[in-house]
Amino acid sequence: MTKRMILPLLFGLVGVMILVSLGTWQLRRLEWKEGVLAAIEVRIDARAEALPDAPNEDADQYLPVVVTGEVGEDFIRVLVSRKFHGAGYLIISPLNLGNRSVLLDRGFIKIDATVPEAPMGEVNITGNLLWPDDTNSSTPNPDMADRLWFSRDLAALSAELGTEPVLVVARETSFDDTPVSPLPVDTVGIPNDHLQYAITWFSLAAVWLGMTMFLLWRIRQKTE
Template sequence: MTRPPAASVRSLLPVTLATLAALAVLVGLGVWQLQRLAWKEGLIATLEQRVDAEPVTLADAMGRAERDGREIDWLRLRVPGRFVTSDTLYVYATQDGMAGWRAVTPFESEAGRTVLVDRGFVPDTVLRAEGGGSPPAEGPVEVTGLARIHGEGQGPFTPDNEADANRWYWWDIPAMARALGLDESGTVTGFVVEAEPGAWSGAGPWPKAVRREPALPNRHFEYALTWFGLALCLVGVYAAFAVSRLKGRDE
Protein backbone atom coordinates (compact mmCIF):
# COMPACT_ATOMS: atom_id res chain seq x y z
CA MET A 1 0.00 0.00 0.00
CA THR A 2 1.52 3.28 -1.09
CA ARG A 3 1.37 6.36 1.07
CA PRO A 4 0.12 9.61 -0.53
CA PRO A 5 2.84 12.08 -1.40
CA ALA A 6 3.54 14.77 1.18
CA ALA A 7 2.63 17.43 -1.38
CA SER A 8 -0.83 15.90 -1.72
CA VAL A 9 -1.36 15.95 2.02
CA ARG A 10 -0.13 19.54 2.27
CA SER A 11 -2.56 20.60 -0.45
CA LEU A 12 -5.40 19.56 1.87
CA LEU A 13 -4.15 21.68 4.75
CA PRO A 14 -6.23 24.86 4.04
CA VAL A 15 -9.39 22.83 3.48
CA THR A 16 -8.70 20.76 6.59
CA LEU A 17 -8.23 23.83 8.78
CA ALA A 18 -11.39 25.44 7.43
CA THR A 19 -13.32 22.20 7.97
CA LEU A 20 -12.08 21.87 11.55
CA ALA A 21 -13.06 25.46 12.30
CA ALA A 22 -16.54 24.99 10.83
CA LEU A 23 -16.89 21.65 12.63
CA ALA A 24 -16.04 23.28 15.96
CA VAL A 25 -18.69 25.94 15.36
CA LEU A 26 -21.38 23.41 14.43
CA VAL A 27 -20.64 21.11 17.37
CA GLY A 28 -20.50 24.11 19.69
CA LEU A 29 -23.92 25.25 18.51
CA GLY A 30 -25.30 21.76 19.06
CA VAL A 31 -23.93 21.62 22.61
CA TRP A 32 -25.32 25.11 23.29
CA GLN A 33 -28.77 23.99 22.18
CA LEU A 34 -28.58 21.02 24.56
CA GLN A 35 -27.73 23.44 27.36
CA ARG A 36 -30.68 25.60 26.34
CA LEU A 37 -32.85 22.47 26.35
CA ALA A 38 -31.93 21.73 29.97
CA TRP A 39 -32.61 25.36 30.93
CA LYS A 40 -35.98 25.42 29.15
CA GLU A 41 -37.10 22.13 30.70
CA GLY A 42 -36.20 23.48 34.13
CA LEU A 43 -38.14 26.68 33.47
CA ILE A 44 -41.21 24.77 32.27
CA ALA A 45 -41.10 22.55 35.37
CA THR A 46 -40.87 25.64 37.60
CA LEU A 47 -43.85 27.32 35.94
CA GLU A 48 -45.92 24.15 36.11
CA GLN A 49 -45.21 23.93 39.84
CA ARG A 50 -46.39 27.52 40.31
CA VAL A 51 -49.60 26.93 38.38
CA ASP A 52 -50.46 23.76 40.32
CA ALA A 53 -49.44 25.03 43.77
CA GLU A 54 -51.78 26.24 46.46
CA PRO A 55 -52.53 29.96 45.99
CA VAL A 56 -50.42 32.41 47.97
CA THR A 57 -51.54 35.74 49.41
CA LEU A 58 -51.16 39.05 47.63
CA ALA A 59 -48.62 40.13 50.26
CA ASP A 60 -46.50 37.06 49.52
CA ALA A 61 -46.70 37.73 45.78
CA MET A 62 -45.71 41.36 46.30
CA GLY A 63 -42.72 40.28 48.38
CA ARG A 64 -41.53 37.96 45.65
CA ALA A 65 -42.05 40.67 43.04
CA GLU A 66 -39.79 43.03 44.99
CA ARG A 67 -37.01 40.43 45.08
CA ASP A 68 -37.32 39.39 41.44
CA GLY A 69 -40.32 40.09 39.25
CA ARG A 70 -39.74 36.89 37.28
CA GLU A 71 -40.49 34.84 40.40
CA ILE A 72 -44.19 35.69 40.25
CA ASP A 73 -45.02 35.09 36.59
CA TRP A 74 -47.62 32.27 36.53
CA LEU A 75 -47.73 32.27 40.33
CA ARG A 76 -51.12 31.24 41.67
CA LEU A 77 -52.60 33.61 44.24
CA ARG A 78 -55.86 34.39 45.99
CA VAL A 79 -56.97 37.98 46.58
CA PRO A 80 -59.98 38.94 48.74
CA GLY A 81 -61.54 42.33 48.06
CA ARG A 82 -63.98 43.94 45.66
CA PHE A 83 -64.13 45.30 42.15
CA VAL A 84 -63.90 49.06 42.59
CA THR A 85 -65.51 50.11 39.31
CA SER A 86 -67.46 48.70 36.42
CA ASP A 87 -65.00 50.35 34.03
CA THR A 88 -63.31 47.63 32.00
CA LEU A 89 -60.38 47.82 29.61
CA TYR A 90 -60.14 45.53 26.60
CA VAL A 91 -56.81 44.05 25.52
CA TYR A 92 -56.65 42.33 22.14
CA ALA A 93 -56.23 38.55 22.22
CA THR A 94 -57.16 35.38 20.39
CA GLN A 95 -58.61 32.23 21.89
CA ASP A 96 -59.26 28.97 20.06
CA GLY A 97 -58.71 30.77 16.77
CA MET A 98 -61.27 33.47 17.62
CA ALA A 99 -60.39 37.17 17.68
CA GLY A 100 -61.45 39.04 20.77
CA TRP A 101 -60.41 40.92 23.86
CA ARG A 102 -59.35 40.28 27.46
CA ALA A 103 -61.63 42.12 29.87
CA VAL A 104 -59.51 43.84 32.53
CA THR A 105 -61.16 45.44 35.59
CA PRO A 106 -59.52 47.04 38.65
CA PHE A 107 -59.90 45.15 41.92
CA GLU A 108 -59.16 46.58 45.37
CA SER A 109 -57.77 44.06 47.82
CA GLU A 110 -58.59 44.09 51.52
CA ALA A 111 -55.04 45.34 52.09
CA GLY A 112 -55.73 48.44 49.99
CA ARG A 113 -53.65 47.48 46.96
CA THR A 114 -55.29 47.66 43.55
CA VAL A 115 -54.84 44.79 41.12
CA LEU A 116 -55.84 44.72 37.48
CA VAL A 117 -57.86 41.52 37.10
CA ASP A 118 -58.10 39.83 33.72
CA ARG A 119 -61.66 38.50 33.95
CA GLY A 120 -61.47 36.47 30.76
CA PHE A 121 -62.10 36.50 27.04
CA VAL A 122 -64.80 38.40 25.14
CA PRO A 123 -65.26 37.67 21.40
CA ASP A 124 -64.91 40.69 19.15
CA THR A 125 -68.44 40.14 17.84
CA VAL A 126 -69.84 40.35 21.38
CA LEU A 127 -67.87 43.50 22.15
CA ARG A 128 -69.11 45.19 18.98
CA ALA A 129 -72.74 44.12 19.39
CA GLU A 130 -73.18 44.42 23.14
CA GLY A 131 -70.38 46.75 24.20
CA GLY A 132 -68.68 44.01 26.21
CA GLY A 133 -69.61 41.24 28.58
CA SER A 134 -71.40 41.31 31.90
CA PRO A 135 -70.11 43.53 34.73
CA PRO A 136 -68.16 41.93 37.57
CA ALA A 137 -69.83 40.71 40.74
CA GLU A 138 -70.65 43.37 43.32
CA GLY A 139 -69.62 43.32 46.96
CA PRO A 140 -66.84 41.37 48.66
CA VAL A 141 -65.47 38.50 46.58
CA GLU A 142 -62.35 36.39 46.47
CA VAL A 143 -60.49 36.14 43.18
CA THR A 144 -58.12 33.26 42.53
CA GLY A 145 -55.86 33.41 39.53
CA LEU A 146 -52.38 33.56 38.07
CA ALA A 147 -50.03 36.51 38.33
CA ARG A 148 -48.90 37.60 34.88
CA ILE A 149 -46.15 40.15 34.29
CA HIS A 150 -46.91 40.77 30.60
CA GLY A 151 -43.53 42.41 30.15
CA GLU A 152 -43.16 41.75 26.44
CA GLY A 153 -43.85 45.35 25.50
CA GLN A 154 -44.95 46.53 22.08
CA GLY A 155 -43.81 44.36 19.21
CA PRO A 156 -42.49 45.80 15.93
CA PHE A 157 -45.77 45.00 14.14
CA THR A 158 -48.13 45.67 17.06
CA PRO A 159 -50.45 48.68 16.65
CA ASP A 160 -50.33 51.53 19.12
CA ASN A 161 -52.75 51.35 22.00
CA GLU A 162 -55.87 53.49 21.59
CA ALA A 163 -56.66 54.53 25.15
CA ASP A 164 -59.42 56.94 24.13
CA ALA A 165 -61.21 54.19 22.19
CA ASN A 166 -60.48 51.59 24.89
CA ARG A 167 -58.62 49.35 22.49
CA TRP A 168 -55.36 47.99 23.87
CA TYR A 169 -53.15 45.92 21.61
CA TRP A 170 -50.34 45.30 24.09
CA TRP A 171 -50.07 45.30 27.86
CA ASP A 172 -48.98 48.67 29.28
CA ILE A 173 -49.95 48.48 32.96
CA PRO A 174 -48.96 52.06 33.93
CA ALA A 175 -50.92 53.54 31.00
CA MET A 176 -53.87 51.27 31.73
CA ALA A 177 -53.89 52.39 35.36
CA ARG A 178 -53.88 56.03 34.26
CA ALA A 179 -56.76 55.37 31.87
CA LEU A 180 -58.75 54.05 34.83
CA GLY A 181 -57.89 57.09 36.94
CA LEU A 182 -55.64 55.10 39.27
CA ASP A 183 -52.34 56.16 40.78
CA GLU A 184 -50.13 53.37 39.50
CA SER A 185 -47.08 54.52 41.47
CA GLY A 186 -48.52 53.92 44.91
CA THR A 187 -51.27 51.35 44.95
CA VAL A 188 -51.43 49.42 41.67
CA THR A 189 -49.41 46.23 41.46
CA GLY A 190 -47.01 45.75 38.57
CA PHE A 191 -48.68 42.56 37.46
CA VAL A 192 -52.11 41.40 36.30
CA VAL A 193 -54.13 38.62 37.92
CA GLU A 194 -55.48 36.31 35.23
CA ALA A 195 -58.56 35.02 37.03
CA GLU A 196 -59.73 31.44 37.17
CA PRO A 197 -63.43 30.66 36.70
CA GLY A 198 -65.39 31.53 39.83
CA ALA A 199 -68.54 32.98 41.33
CA TRP A 200 -67.06 36.48 41.11
CA SER A 201 -67.26 36.48 37.30
CA GLY A 202 -70.82 37.77 36.93
CA ALA A 203 -74.05 36.41 35.52
CA GLY A 204 -73.44 36.42 31.75
CA PRO A 205 -71.40 34.03 29.60
CA TRP A 206 -68.83 36.71 28.77
CA PRO A 207 -66.14 37.41 29.71
CA LYS A 208 -65.24 33.74 29.93
CA ALA A 209 -62.39 32.86 32.26
CA VAL A 210 -60.42 29.74 31.40
CA ARG A 211 -57.54 28.49 33.46
CA ARG A 212 -54.56 28.53 31.14
CA GLU A 213 -51.27 26.68 31.33
CA PRO A 214 -47.86 28.08 30.35
CA ALA A 215 -47.08 27.02 26.79
CA LEU A 216 -43.44 27.82 26.17
CA PRO A 217 -41.97 26.73 22.83
CA ASN A 218 -39.28 24.10 23.32
CA ARG A 219 -37.59 22.99 20.11
CA HIS A 220 -34.01 23.05 21.35
CA PHE A 221 -33.59 19.27 20.89
CA GLU A 222 -34.59 19.62 17.23
CA TYR A 223 -32.15 22.48 16.82
CA ALA A 224 -29.37 20.44 18.44
CA LEU A 225 -30.02 17.54 16.05
CA THR A 226 -29.87 19.98 13.15
CA TRP A 227 -26.46 21.33 14.15
CA PHE A 228 -25.02 17.86 14.87
CA GLY A 229 -26.47 16.61 11.59
CA LEU A 230 -24.78 19.44 9.70
CA ALA A 231 -21.52 18.57 11.46
CA LEU A 232 -21.78 14.95 10.28
CA CYS A 233 -22.57 16.09 6.75
CA LEU A 234 -19.52 18.33 6.81
CA VAL A 235 -17.32 15.41 7.88
CA GLY A 236 -18.74 13.29 5.07
CA VAL A 237 -18.20 16.00 2.46
CA TYR A 238 -14.65 16.60 3.67
CA ALA A 239 -13.84 12.88 3.61
CA ALA A 240 -15.18 12.49 0.08
CA PHE A 241 -13.26 15.57 -1.06
CA ALA A 242 -10.03 14.41 0.56
CA VAL A 243 -10.23 10.91 -0.93
CA SER A 244 -10.97 12.34 -4.36
CA ARG A 245 -8.10 14.82 -4.14
CA LEU A 246 -5.58 12.23 -2.99
CA LYS A 247 -6.62 9.72 -5.64
CA GLY A 248 -6.32 12.40 -8.29
CA ARG A 249 -2.81 13.23 -7.13
CA ASP A 250 -1.82 9.56 -7.21
CA GLU A 251 -2.95 9.22 -10.79
Protein backbone atom coordinates (compact mmCIF):
# COMPACT_ATOMS: atom_id res chain seq x y z
CA MET A 1 0.00 0.00 0.00
CA THR A 2 1.33 3.44 -0.97
CA LYS A 3 0.91 6.71 0.92
CA ARG A 4 -1.44 7.94 -1.81
CA MET A 5 -3.84 5.11 -0.93
CA ILE A 6 -4.16 5.88 2.79
CA LEU A 7 -6.47 8.92 2.54
CA PRO A 8 -8.90 7.35 -0.01
CA LEU A 9 -8.95 4.16 2.07
CA LEU A 10 -9.80 6.03 5.27
CA PHE A 11 -12.39 8.14 3.48
CA GLY A 12 -13.94 5.01 1.97
CA LEU A 13 -14.04 3.09 5.27
CA VAL A 14 -15.57 6.01 7.18
CA GLY A 15 -18.23 6.42 4.49
CA VAL A 16 -19.08 2.72 4.54
CA MET A 17 -19.29 2.72 8.35
CA ILE A 18 -21.64 5.71 8.35
CA LEU A 19 -23.93 4.18 5.71
CA VAL A 20 -23.98 0.79 7.45
CA SER A 21 -24.80 2.47 10.77
CA LEU A 22 -27.71 4.30 9.12
CA GLY A 23 -29.00 1.02 7.69
CA THR A 24 -28.68 -0.65 11.08
CA TRP A 25 -30.55 2.21 12.73
CA GLN A 26 -33.38 1.77 10.23
CA LEU A 27 -33.57 -1.93 11.11
CA ARG A 28 -33.96 -0.97 14.77
CA ARG A 29 -36.66 1.49 13.76
CA LEU A 30 -38.36 -1.28 11.78
CA GLU A 31 -38.44 -3.52 14.85
CA TRP A 32 -39.87 -0.67 16.92
CA LYS A 33 -42.51 0.19 14.28
CA GLU A 34 -43.62 -3.43 13.95
CA GLY A 35 -44.12 -3.51 17.72
CA VAL A 36 -46.20 -0.33 17.57
CA LEU A 37 -48.36 -1.71 14.75
CA ALA A 38 -48.87 -4.99 16.60
CA ALA A 39 -50.01 -3.08 19.69
CA ILE A 40 -52.42 -1.01 17.60
CA GLU A 41 -53.89 -4.14 16.01
CA VAL A 42 -54.44 -5.66 19.46
CA ARG A 43 -56.21 -2.48 20.57
CA ILE A 44 -58.35 -2.32 17.43
CA ASP A 45 -59.55 -5.90 17.92
CA ALA A 46 -60.15 -5.65 21.67
CA ARG A 47 -63.59 -6.05 23.19
CA ALA A 48 -65.84 -3.08 22.43
CA GLU A 49 -66.90 -0.88 25.33
CA ALA A 50 -69.21 2.06 25.92
CA LEU A 51 -68.29 5.41 24.41
CA PRO A 52 -66.28 7.46 26.97
CA ASP A 53 -67.86 10.64 28.28
CA ALA A 54 -64.99 12.78 27.04
CA PRO A 55 -62.88 10.81 24.56
CA ASN A 56 -59.55 12.26 23.52
CA GLU A 57 -57.00 11.34 20.89
CA ASP A 58 -54.12 10.53 23.22
CA ALA A 59 -56.03 8.06 25.38
CA ASP A 60 -58.72 6.73 23.04
CA GLN A 61 -57.27 6.50 19.51
CA TYR A 62 -58.48 3.17 17.97
CA LEU A 63 -60.63 2.37 21.04
CA PRO A 64 -63.33 -0.23 20.16
CA VAL A 65 -66.78 1.07 21.11
CA VAL A 66 -70.39 -0.02 20.82
CA VAL A 67 -73.04 2.68 20.49
CA THR A 68 -76.81 2.81 20.11
CA GLY A 69 -78.51 5.75 18.46
CA GLU A 70 -80.26 7.21 15.46
CA VAL A 71 -78.40 8.00 12.23
CA GLY A 72 -79.21 11.49 10.98
CA GLU A 73 -80.54 12.07 7.48
CA ASP A 74 -77.80 14.58 6.68
CA PHE A 75 -74.46 13.30 5.41
CA ILE A 76 -71.19 14.45 3.89
CA ARG A 77 -69.22 12.60 1.22
CA VAL A 78 -65.45 12.46 1.65
CA LEU A 79 -63.60 11.65 -1.58
CA VAL A 80 -61.16 8.73 -1.23
CA SER A 81 -59.52 6.09 -3.38
CA ARG A 82 -59.31 2.41 -2.49
CA LYS A 83 -56.90 -0.09 -3.96
CA PHE A 84 -58.69 -2.44 -6.40
CA HIS A 85 -61.88 -0.35 -6.06
CA GLY A 86 -60.91 3.04 -7.44
CA ALA A 87 -62.46 6.34 -6.47
CA GLY A 88 -65.38 6.55 -4.07
CA TYR A 89 -66.67 8.27 -0.97
CA LEU A 90 -66.68 7.76 2.76
CA ILE A 91 -70.14 8.62 4.06
CA ILE A 92 -70.06 10.67 7.27
CA SER A 93 -73.37 11.13 9.11
CA PRO A 94 -74.37 12.50 12.51
CA LEU A 95 -75.25 9.85 15.08
CA ASN A 96 -77.68 10.96 17.80
CA LEU A 97 -77.06 9.02 21.01
CA GLY A 98 -79.83 10.72 22.94
CA ASN A 99 -77.84 13.00 25.22
CA ARG A 100 -75.10 13.71 22.67
CA SER A 101 -74.25 13.41 18.99
CA VAL A 102 -71.06 12.17 17.35
CA LEU A 103 -69.80 11.61 13.83
CA LEU A 104 -70.34 8.23 12.19
CA ASP A 105 -68.16 6.97 9.34
CA ARG A 106 -70.64 4.58 7.73
CA GLY A 107 -68.11 3.26 5.22
CA PHE A 108 -67.23 3.30 1.54
CA ILE A 109 -69.46 3.72 -1.48
CA LYS A 110 -68.46 3.70 -5.15
CA ILE A 111 -68.43 7.06 -6.83
CA ASP A 112 -71.35 6.27 -9.16
CA ALA A 113 -73.60 4.69 -6.50
CA THR A 114 -76.48 6.38 -4.70
CA VAL A 115 -76.20 6.96 -0.97
CA PRO A 116 -79.08 5.14 0.77
CA GLU A 117 -81.43 6.86 3.17
CA ALA A 118 -80.54 6.71 6.84
CA PRO A 119 -82.11 3.78 8.73
CA MET A 120 -85.26 4.44 10.74
CA GLY A 121 -85.13 4.28 14.52
CA GLU A 122 -82.34 3.19 16.82
CA VAL A 123 -79.48 1.09 15.51
CA ASN A 124 -76.50 -0.62 17.10
CA ILE A 125 -73.02 0.07 15.79
CA THR A 126 -69.71 -1.49 16.74
CA GLY A 127 -66.62 0.35 15.59
CA ASN A 128 -63.50 2.20 16.61
CA LEU A 129 -62.77 5.76 17.60
CA LEU A 130 -60.43 7.46 15.16
CA TRP A 131 -58.75 10.82 14.86
CA PRO A 132 -57.74 10.66 11.17
CA ASP A 133 -54.60 12.24 9.79
CA ASP A 134 -56.27 13.11 6.49
CA THR A 135 -55.76 16.86 6.31
CA ASN A 136 -52.63 18.69 5.22
CA SER A 137 -51.65 21.98 3.58
CA SER A 138 -52.53 20.69 0.10
CA THR A 139 -56.03 19.45 0.97
CA PRO A 140 -58.63 21.35 -1.13
CA ASN A 141 -61.40 23.24 0.58
CA PRO A 142 -64.76 21.44 0.78
CA ASP A 143 -67.33 21.87 -1.97
CA MET A 144 -70.10 23.02 0.34
CA ALA A 145 -72.73 23.22 -2.40
CA ASP A 146 -72.24 19.57 -3.34
CA ARG A 147 -71.57 18.40 0.25
CA LEU A 148 -68.22 17.00 -0.97
CA TRP A 149 -65.15 17.04 1.26
CA PHE A 150 -61.59 15.88 0.69
CA SER A 151 -60.56 14.87 4.20
CA ARG A 152 -62.06 13.85 7.52
CA ASP A 153 -61.40 17.10 9.35
CA LEU A 154 -63.23 16.35 12.60
CA ALA A 155 -63.45 19.94 13.80
CA ALA A 156 -64.96 21.15 10.53
CA LEU A 157 -67.19 18.10 10.06
CA SER A 158 -68.58 18.32 13.58
CA ALA A 159 -69.29 22.04 13.15
CA GLU A 160 -71.10 21.35 9.87
CA LEU A 161 -73.15 18.40 11.16
CA GLY A 162 -73.73 19.71 14.69
CA THR A 163 -71.92 16.99 16.63
CA GLU A 164 -68.99 16.52 18.95
CA PRO A 165 -65.62 16.27 17.16
CA VAL A 166 -65.62 12.52 17.83
CA LEU A 167 -65.63 9.96 15.01
CA VAL A 168 -66.85 6.37 15.25
CA VAL A 169 -65.70 4.31 12.27
CA ALA A 170 -68.25 1.53 11.79
CA ARG A 171 -67.10 -2.09 11.81
CA GLU A 172 -70.47 -3.82 12.22
CA THR A 173 -73.99 -2.39 12.09
CA SER A 174 -77.43 -3.73 12.92
CA PHE A 175 -78.84 -2.29 9.68
CA ASP A 176 -78.31 -2.90 5.98
CA ASP A 177 -76.57 0.13 4.52
CA THR A 178 -75.95 -1.32 1.03
CA PRO A 179 -74.27 -0.10 -1.18
CA VAL A 180 -72.28 1.55 1.61
CA SER A 181 -69.90 -1.02 3.08
CA PRO A 182 -68.08 -0.50 6.40
CA LEU A 183 -64.39 0.26 6.03
CA PRO A 184 -63.07 -0.70 9.48
CA VAL A 185 -60.03 0.87 11.07
CA ASP A 186 -56.80 -1.07 10.44
CA THR A 187 -53.05 -0.45 10.28
CA VAL A 188 -52.73 -0.70 6.49
CA GLY A 189 -52.52 3.05 6.01
CA ILE A 190 -49.89 3.62 8.68
CA PRO A 191 -46.50 4.14 6.95
CA ASN A 192 -43.78 1.58 7.67
CA ASP A 193 -40.97 2.18 5.17
CA HIS A 194 -38.01 1.42 7.42
CA LEU A 195 -37.08 -1.80 5.60
CA GLN A 196 -36.87 0.05 2.28
CA TYR A 197 -34.77 2.75 3.93
CA ALA A 198 -32.45 0.12 5.41
CA ILE A 199 -32.01 -1.56 2.02
CA THR A 200 -31.22 1.83 0.49
CA TRP A 201 -28.52 2.62 3.05
CA PHE A 202 -26.94 -0.84 2.79
CA SER A 203 -27.00 -0.60 -1.01
CA LEU A 204 -25.27 2.77 -0.86
CA ALA A 205 -22.68 1.27 1.49
CA ALA A 206 -22.00 -1.51 -1.04
CA VAL A 207 -21.68 1.02 -3.86
CA TRP A 208 -19.40 3.23 -1.74
CA LEU A 209 -17.20 0.24 -0.92
CA GLY A 210 -17.05 -0.75 -4.57
CA MET A 211 -16.09 2.76 -5.64
CA THR A 212 -13.41 2.88 -2.95
CA MET A 213 -11.92 -0.42 -4.06
CA PHE A 214 -11.95 0.75 -7.68
CA LEU A 215 -10.21 4.00 -6.74
CA LEU A 216 -7.55 2.15 -4.76
CA TRP A 217 -7.02 -0.18 -7.72
CA ARG A 218 -6.58 2.80 -10.05
CA ILE A 219 -4.07 4.43 -7.68
CA ARG A 220 -2.11 1.21 -7.40
CA GLN A 221 -2.06 0.79 -11.18
CA LYS A 222 -0.64 4.25 -11.63
CA THR A 223 2.12 3.70 -9.06
CA GLU A 224 3.34 0.40 -10.50
